[in-house]
Amino acid sequence: MKECKITFLPHQKQINVPPGERLIRAALRAGVHINASCGGEGVCGKCRVLIEEGQVTGGVSERLSAEDIENGYRLACLVKVTEDIVVRIPVESSLDNSVMTHQATPRRTARIQQMDFEGLKEEGHFIPPVEKLYLELTPPDPLNNLPDVTRLVEHLKVDAGERGLEVTLPVIRKISQVLRADEFKVTATLMRPVRSGGKNIILNVQPGDCTGTNYAIAMDIGTTTIYGQLVDLATAKCLAEAGDFNAQISYGEDVITRIVYAEKGDGLGRLQQVVLGTINSVLEKIFKKSKIDRENVSTITFSGNTTMTQLFLHIDPSNIRRAPYVPSASLYPPFSAKELGVTINDHAIALIYPQVSSFVGGDIVAGVMGSGMYKEEALTLFLDIGTNAELVVGNKDWLACTACSAGPAFEGGGIEFGMRAAKGAIEDFSIDPMSFEPMLFTIGDVRPKGICGSGLITMTAVLFEAGVINNRGKFNRDLGTPRIRKNNDVWEYVVAWKDETQLERDISITEPDLDNLIRAKGAIYSGCMTLLNEVGLTMDDVERIILAGGFGSYIDLEKAMVIGLLPEVDAEKVVFIGNGSLMGARMSCLTNRIREDVFSVTKMMTNFELSETPSYMDNYIAAMFLPHTEIEKFPRLQARMEQRGKVRVG
């Protein structure tokens, strides 16, 4: 009997099975994880997979929508394999997205900067970009039968002193019905111009007085996650938020693999549809949570990196990854959200954060706006660390920026037991200085199943300060603990023994893991040094460091300095802002002042390509040690090391 070949995407793993094999069992054998909490009886509906090639038997269930079924989705636990097939595991069927139910709460290792809306108000910068006006129009009669739009516009001009009014097609389409629904009492939503003298666009009309309900959405389109917030424009309060993994993950973990996918066939269209799917499902969650009528949302502000923005807008991203790294656009005009495929209502306007360069995108611009660094005297270094790290330095007078590729180590990639920051990830760690036995803490306080990026940093710092590893990331082979061992020709430290874990094996940190981490932190540190150097400054000139991004917020600051990921500065100089991209998007929702400023900020941000900066490689090589070739640059650590050396010697 001929075997059937199953190819699992995006993992590219293949396995041969006898005909009639259940797909979920085959996945288990192939080492492909598919969520299946019900034991595989089609009850939980979590094991939704996409049959991309070939035919299967079974797998149709009322747990799937008719649309899903038509598009080729099946429940893996109900599918029998009868021929060669290609199966894609969607992100939601393989990832633990319980971590999405709340925003990352930053660690308390540094000051946390919240959005300063009150400050904006006090400075008189609160110019709502969207305003609702309640109007009582004179109903038409035989001697005054002006067109409905004309009647509204004239009223706004004469009675409300408005100027430069322009109307949209959705408003023209609904105005006649809306005016007559409540005796020509109507609420008009006006979108204010960014610059004075611009157009006041009549975005919406609603019957009666709806001035009390005026909302906006802020949304961060991350490579990994998409977060949205519903904002009340009267109070600046966030009424509901939701997030989810960006479903594009199924097509590649990082921006480069997604660009490569977009270049093939209709890959671009596919990736656009997929990210729209996540965006719309996040919106769905927000509206469900908040019970807000989506008709009352007038704008949605998106911030994302250059690749995410171009994929979302269906703009060919291929030049982003090719020297000299040219994005298609920097500034985007306002679009109709509906036209972009975003499901809110007919009239909402989509505002897109501008990009500076191929690798310094709208998420960073939003972070700069959200943090307020562009309007302060203090020289600030802004860092957003992930697979790519983006750096901005400057103040109210000038801004310089760059980006460097850190590799996937901080997100668990290339690390033997690496994983994303989800339940079971080791996030904190210490060891006994004598026995070298560890104490560890996991997210969710469950048995460990891996090490997340911030856990890896902490672990490395702890092991380094305890003398378990040296400054090149090699284990001290002479400590006499069974935890340090050579396994398959690789030296490692066993963090947790098999029976303490959720896995079938010991969890360890290996020398190749440490190599990868050192390369990643070296790239970021040398990026900082090179950027400062290019603008004629040193770290001593920096008065403030802002750490943005979910990962940045999770880092133990002191530990990051120990490994030389960050320069050694006073803790009070450092602030965490969490998701700076989302914060900036939310501020743009709230005041036109930000929308106005963002144009000049984007122009002000001078971009440096590290590949064009010869000193970068020298800086990089010097940073390939823990913490650095020149330990003098880390005086506090140096002092502690010397102290400990004395103790141990003594």
Added chain:
Amino acid sequence: MKECKITFLPHQKQINVPPGERLIRAALRAGVHINASCGGEGVCGKCRVLIEEGQVTGGVSERLSAEDIENGYRLACLVKVTEDIVVRIPVESSLDNSVMTHQATPRRTARIQQMDFEGLKEEGHFIPPVEKLYLELTPPDPLNNLPDVTRLVEHLKVDAGERGLEVTLPVIRKISQVLRADEFKVTATLMRPVRSGGKNIILNVQPGDCTGTNYAIAMDIGTTTIYGQLVDLATAKCLAEAGDFNAQISYGEDVITRIVYAEKGDGLGRLQQVVLGTINSVLEKIFKKSKIDRENVSTITFSGNTTMTQLFLHIDPSNIRRAPYVPSASLYPPFSAKELGVTINDHAIALIYPQVSSFVGGDIVAGVMGSGMYKEEALTLFLDIGTNAELVVGNKDWLACTACSAGPAFEGGGIEFGMRAAKGAIEDFSIDPMSFEPMLFTIGDVRPKGICGSGLITMTAVLFEAGVINNRGKFNRDLGTPRIRKNNDVWEYVVAWKDETQLERDISITEPDLDNLIRAKGAIYSGCMTLLNEVGLTMDDVERIILAGGFGSYIDLEKAMVIGLLPEVDAEKVVFIGNGSLMGARMSCLTNRIREDVFSVTKMMTNFELSETPSYMDNYIAAMFLPHTEIEKFPRLQARMEQRGKVRVG
């Protein structure tokens, strides 16, 4: 055996047939015309009908597209009826659209005014609304890797002195590929602002130098017909034109029945789809004829009456037909043609002529613009005659307008042998003053099958001057000709005997026909008088009359004055402009000056509702004679009548 009931739409005719009857034979018996030139063997494919309710046997043919078949279209000649059905006869299956292959050529009974483009040029008013600029950009390099849009905008600013540039989503989507297709040599299409200081919108980018090919489309959306022209923006020449019946005719002949249809269920959506179908098929013909690449079309200007415009834009028209007759909008902002469902390309902008009131629409505004009356000293009366007649009076300083319902007589409705101006329609007529025998001419010089509107006017005038009918439209019973007879209790004049016609019966003009014509012409004449009266003028003050519209152009001017449809004026005061709506649309395509002027013209046009003007009814009753109660108002006719009276007496 139970009979099957067939309901034919839009005629609302019903017939019962035995099961198994061929649909085309049933139609013949019901008096419903379906084109079938092949004798009903499914060969010509012209008898396409839509089965709206019920199931039929047969009728599927390769002459129908798969889409048609799925939507319920069948060939009537192949259909067998087996149960009760409702069948809609699409316009193209019942109308002779050979008349569409060329624009109506006006009769030579008055001066013809052509579009005065050279005049515009001489006056310095030729500001093309869309311009193509050829640019050679500096390709990016590692030290100059600005985003592609930024690179283009900077070049336009610095090297071409352009300002206020804004880019569209289609351009952002294609720019990266276009710039790289021909080494950063590119043609940018800029849409100029209507007012100075407005935005210059970058509508399109194309590789290489495409400045030689820059086109626009002008399109008149008439209730009955849709005409389009492709205009070369460099020479103002029309490169191709095409027309077709507005397929909405299947849902009602006039605007009121279409509004009623739009109010039921998704009638509005249906009518929008149907008119889009005609618009897109006219565009298809134009592109086929001209062999122009549709990528090089940047704008399309639409002019139509208020109802046609609202249906096209999917705007509920129900208030148009309800007192106090309020349209939804007057001015429309520019739209994306694609967004409106118009098939040109991704970037073309649709410009919509503004409306003055529910019954003085964009077609009339376009006619006023096309005729140039709004910028002349001479007091002009503009008339567009059809089912509705629209009247505008004024000059460069003021304009007043109104509309009146003439009823369908001029389009053949309510006339025993009335028909549209198509092959076989009697369009000219005279009689022997002694024998009262007729001489008649038909469109296409074939045997007559009916009487078109202009033919009816001529016939009535001739019969009146010959004393065959009196001033109340009653036949002289004492002339001793067999042509004047009482048939089914109705007096009539036989125009053509059965064996001279294409029909199975005599063609005649009846007293009820004459009643209907007198009511129609009375409505228009009294509309003119009432409008002039409201602005304190009389016909003697009018220095020029402009007749617009296909029907207006076909009228024999002298005959129209004989029946009192038009006041008696010197022929040289009258000009025909043909399709003024299309002329205006074409001029808007060519120069921004028209686009700028149209805003003030629309505001300047004071609308009078005749229903609100008490003198209208008095004027109407006075006009219910041939030519009028007061024959003194028609001195030339009066003189001729007196002369003839003398001759006869003598």
